[in-house]
Amino acid sequence: MRIFLFFVCLFVFNNLFAQCLKIKIFSDINVKSFVFATVMGKYNIFCDTTLIATLNKNEAIKIIQNGDSIDLISLNKKFGTFKNINLTGISDINYAKVKCVIPSLVQRFYDDDFIISVLNQSFFIINDVDIEKYVAGVVESEGGQKSGIEYYTTQAIICRTYALENLTRHISEGFYLCDDVHCQTYKGKNLNNFDITVATNNTSxxxxxxxxxxxxxxxxxxxxxxxxxxxxxxxxxxxxxxxxxxxxxxxNQRNSTWEKTIPLEKWKQYLQMNGFLVNNYSNDTNIFAFSQPYRKTYYKIFSDSISLKKIRLDFNLKSAWFSISIENNNLLLKGRGYGHxxxxxxxxxxxxxxxxxxxxxxxxxxxxxxxxxxxxxxxxxxxx
Incomplete structure (x- = not known):
């Protein structure tokens, strides 16, 4: 039975694994125009399936939303208006710089290919990228710049696992994963940390x-x-x-503790909106105090309760692990941790x-x- 299960799972893995991933980039930004410039390699420009030009190293084009279509121009030529643009790398190594003009954003760098269209009056941009290059980009975005190679190795395996386990999350929308925290933060190519490249390659x-x-x-x-x-x-x-x-x-790390102050009246109103019988409580404000020496699920006053998870979301708190004391008509929340x-x-x-x-x-x-x-x-x- 265990051998049968093993080979069944091998078949599942084989179908899950993909050499390239379609990642929607700028997924939380309403991009109207951007400049695309080749940094390394060459890109063929396909407009509505027709090859119209090749973009060499250090050459650039500007891509502008025009209603439900796309205007494509270079420094000395307007190529026309199209529905879809594919930028396909044709060298062994291809990566490009993307500089959003509207809105103005810091430039980003991406490996491999791009699929561009317009959806709901905004650009719909997919980076069709090798999975290991994607993993390195995520590790840099999620793991920062100053961690050791053993941590980067850990994070690379986790990010790869997460990506493959969630390949179908956005499949009905035409891509695999977005570049925001809904999936994994991905702000482009890993450029600044050689240890991340080593960690990713060593755990491929x-x-x-x-x-x-x-x-x-x-x-x-x-x-x-x-x-x-x-x-x-x-x-x-x-x-x-x-x-x-x-x-x-x-x-004792940077995000191990936090504090937040909430006016007592605002807190009372919030509790009332969530079914607490605040007017039936005594005038002693300490009734709103709350101790959480170990993780709990609910904030309770008598038979009234609300989930700590909901409080965290509603007040944009760093975590759901916090205690409450009353100071000068304010709630002082002292919390621990950052994240779920x-x-x-x-x-x-x-x-x-x-x-x-x-x-x-x-x-x-x-x-x-x-x-x-x-x-x-x-x-x-x-x-x-």
Whole structure:
């Protein structure tokens, strides 16, 4: 039975793995025009399936939204108005600079190919990118610039696993993943950190699977405040490998604690809007105080309650782990951690890496009863 299950899972992996990923970029921005310039390689320009030009190194074009169509111009020529534009790299290595003009944004750099159209009066831009180049870009966006190579190795495996496990998230919209926090933050090519490139290349194809050899939901967050939570405490589904972990590694890090002040009257109004019988309470303001020495699920006053998750979302708090004291007609919230607290704690993992824990140690600390496997090796066994 275990052997049969193993080979069934190999077939699933084989179908999940994709050499290139279609990533929607600028997904949270209403882009109206941008400049595209080749940095390395060459790009063929296809407009409505017709090859109209080749863009050489250091050459640029401007792409402008015109209703539901696209105007394409260069420094000395207007190519015309089109419905779709594909920019396809034809050299061994191709990457480009994208500078949004409306709105004006800091330039970004992207590897590989681009598919451009207009949807709802805004550009719909897809970066068709090699998965390992995408992973390196995500690690730089998510993991920052000053972490050690063992942490980058950990993050690369997690980001790759997350991408492959979520390939169908936006498939009905014509792409695999977006570049925002809804999926994974991806702001383009990794340009500034050679360690990230090394970590990504050294782990090429490595992913995390559970005890049934399915890709895990590789959730991660900034800082858990000292204790991660189970997936069932944040989402509806229970994952056997996403269980609470006591994490002392993230304590005393940048995002381990936070504070926020809320006017008492605003808090009373908020509670009333959420069904609390505030007018029936005594005049003692300390009734609104709340202690959370360990993680709880609800804020309660007598029989009235509201989920801490909802409070976090409504007040844009860094986490749902906080206590409340009353000071001068204000609530003082003292909180711990930053993020949903499910899965890997990034600041904890960074500290573990500094203490010479291996990427295997780090992954197994946060994701219980999991295994690190190479999809390419698994595919070998599934080959005819």
């Amino acid at each position: 194809g490595l992913v995390i699977v559970d005890s049934t050899l399915n890709l895990i939901t590789a959730a991660f967050h900034s800082n858990c405040g000292g204790q991660t939570v189970g997936s069932e405490d944040v989402w509806l589904n229970t994952k056997s490998y996403l269980k609470p972990v006591t994490d002392t590694f993230c304590l 607290a499910v899965g890997l704690c990034q600041e904890g993992a960074m500290q573990m890496a500094k203490l010479n824990y291996s990427y295997i140690d780090i992954i197994k600390f946060y994701y219980k009863n999991t295994y690190i496997v190479n999809i390419n090796t698994l595919n070998f066994f599934n080959a005819p």
